[in-house]
Amino acid sequence: MKIIKSISGGEAIIASVIENNADTIFGIPGAQIYPLFDGIFKSKVNLITPRHEQTAAYMAMGYAKSTGKTGVFSVVPGPGILNTTAALCTAMGNCTPLVALTGQVPTSFVGKGRGHLHELTDQSGTLRTLIKEAISIDNPQNTSRQVNEAFRLAQSGRPGPVSVEMCWDTMADVSDFTIDEPVYPSELDESIDLDSINDAVKMLVSAKKPMIMCGSGALDAAEEVLALAQLFNAPVSAFRSGRGIVSEDSPLGVPPVAARELWGDVDVLIGIGTRLEMPYMRWGNYMNYESAPSSGPKLIRIDIDPKQMDIFKPDVAVVADAKKACRLLFNKLSNKVKPNAFRLDEISTAKHLAWKAIQKMQPQMSYLSVIRDVLPRDGFYIPELSQMGFTTWAGGLPVLAPRTFIDAGFQGTLGYGFPTALGVKVANPDKAVLSVCGDGGFMFSAQELITASEHNIGLITLVFNNQGYGNVMRDQKMGYGGRLSGSELTTPDFVKLAESCHVRAHRVFTPQQLKPVLEMCINKNQPALIEIVGERGEEVSPWEFINMTSSLKDKERVDQIW
Incomplete structure (x- = not known):
């Protein structure tokens, strides 16, 4: 047990987070959480500041999913924490331990509905519908105990996200705080x-x-x-x-x-x-x-x-x-x-038999073959909701070690891939990390290229540009008479976009062109983007190999009969 005198509530939260072995916080400061970020400044915690709150949560998820540790992020209450909810429900679905640190309106305003800055009717109640638990620190002397409880809950049982909130005035008030050592549940107790x-x-x-x-x-x-x-x-x-x-x-x-x-x-x-x-x-x-x-x-x-x-x-x-x-x-x-x-x-x-059958998924399989050949065994592959991503679901990329294939799980969260991969790379700076996106999903957080540059996050991002939401486009062609509604996209010049964010960029058109460029990027271990240009609708659908109601042998027999 440690006694730290004359610190703010925000500093006490950070001191307790550090006691739980957190070394990195992803976050964006704001009025209600200034004392918390002041605590980060006074500590040795690594702070990564992205350009959107959802990225802070996704990065924490990638950090946690790739390491097994608890990821930590901090954003303002109200619209700030609401901006992270796609990542929170994704983390809940794929069993990732997260602790979200946020603020609250001043104590006297709680529950009054007066319309104070960032006020929600019931912030904790709203979050509880999405995550494991939402903790409100009402008594500052309970700060350490409740932060410890958040970390314990995030990791115990089925892992998942837990939020911690503290009122604006309480977080700013200076007092004497007791920082308790966390008690971790022993496997022997189960x-x-x-x-x-x-x-x-x-x-x-x-x-x-x-x-x-x-x-x-x-x-x-x-x-x-x-x-x-x-x-x-x-x-x-x-x-x-x-x-x-x-x-x-x-x-x-x-x-x-x-x-x-x-x-x-x-x-x-x-x-x-x-x-x-x-x-x-x-x-x-x-x-x-x-x-x-x-x-x-x-x-x-x-x-x-x-x-x-x-x-x-x-x-x-x-x-x-x-x-x-x-x-x-x-x-x-x-x-x-x-x-x-x-x-x-x-x-x-x-x-x-399976490997031979799935070769028909082209050009995805040819690109995945290059990627698997170049990516080290302990390298990380973070897919997206894209044709390349769905092809990996069918086994198009052999996975060689646990935690190296990081998926959104059953939420199927479009746009999660790039920001999550940034967090993976922060946690694993000396290992190769690939974010493989479609042009649609990548644009959900393309602004985070500048985050990669600013913090020298050596993530390699492959953007497959087919100028559309490829899966939606195919479904509309097959099931809706070819009426393309919202599935065709105009895309920017991804090379110029990356270069404007001080990220090295390349453009290729074939798997053969990709291989030397990808090898070079992995060796350099610097932020990089590779645009792979393709034609709209050229990809062979992977879905017959994902929703397989019959085996390949049974399917072959049926095909022969017909």
């Missing part, structure tokens, strides 16, 4: 229902061809997941956030389309820290909610969030941390099962 573990063991002992699917809840359990998979030679797959937990160039790492090829023979599925969107929504009826599997293999779910077991009911529900549950299962199964030697050949065949 009890697991051993009956559920034993039920899972019984099911797996008799399994012939089990499969494992991972989500973000398994990101810190890569070693344990692989050990469990090796007991059976079970394929390990994921849709988005869980990609790379088992490397997709290893014998058991299986990208999505290959997993679909193996799906018909699977008798037990182990879902670890995942909502299982891929097999039960993407491979089923995406428009029809089911509370439990209506067909397919027996299902074991391992998830730290007990609510998940009610949302989608498995045959065996193990409510637990992924690392601990996988370790228990391994220990109980290691002398009871043995690897299926034939499974390795089946997995290899499925991967080969």
Whole structure:
């Protein structure tokens, strides 16, 4: 416990944030939070100031998602914190721990509806509809305890965002503050229902061809997941956030389309820290909610969030941390099962068939081949809601390590990619980080090129310019008689735009031209933009490989009949 005398409420918040091992804050100052930013100035915390509040939150999300640490950002209340809500709901959806620091109207105005600067009717109540918790520090002497609680909540259970607010006058008032050491929950404190573990063991002992699917809840359990998979030679797959937990160039790492090829023979599925969107929504009826599997293999779910077991009911529900549950299962199964030697050949065949099939997604696959060839194994790839991004969902980019493929998750947040990637690079300055955008999504935050330049954030941004919202355009052509409504875009000169922000820029037209330019940019490790020019509508749709209601073999048989 530390006692710090004569500091403001804002300084006390920052002192408490530092006690929780935060080293970077992304934020934009304003009237109600001046004392907080004064506390940042007096500390050794790294401050990154973007040009839009939504970017502050996205950058914190990228920082957190790529490291596993809690990301911190600060913006003014009212319209400031509301500007961050797209990032907050994205972080809630993809289980990213964030702490948002904001202000509030002066104490005497709270709840009065007088119309004070940035006043909302119920700021905390509004935020609680989107995030894990919204904390109001009413008593300044509780500052340290409540900031510690925010960090604990952000990381505990299913991770997610938590906000902390303090009134304008309270944040400015100088007082004596006690800064408490944070108490982190121990893994040993988490009890697991051993009956559920034993039920899972019984099911797996008799399994012939089990499969494992991972989500973000398994990101810190890569070693344990692989050990469990090796007991059976079970394929390990994921849709988005869980990609790379088992490397997709290893014998058991299986990208999505290959997993679909193996799906018909699977008798037990182990879902670890995942909502299982891929097999039960993407491979089923995406428009029809089911509370439990209506067909397919027996299902074991391992998830730290007990609510998940009610949302989608498995045959065996193990409510637990992924690392601990996988370790228990391994220990109980290691002398009871043995690897299926034939499974390795089946997995290899499925991967080969899938890779061959998805080559039709051009020109995306040719560009992704160049990117995978140049990007180091520990390099980061942040997609966008674009044709290139959707192609990666189908496995077009093999993911080789956990946390290196950072997706928006089920929110499907257009425009998240570039600002999130900036945060990834801040957290990983010595590693290669690629933001791969379409021209539409990139323009949501193109102004942040100047942020990259100002703070020397060595992010490499690839902008695929097809002058349109490509996915919308294709849907309107296919389903709405070709009536293009709002999907065609006029784009700026991206090279000149980047150069005006002091960012090195290049323009290429082919995958062959991209390779040497991308290699050079990675080696320089400086802010860079590469515009890839294409034709409107030239991309082959990836959706047949994402919403796969049948396997490639079944589809081939149907095609032959017709």
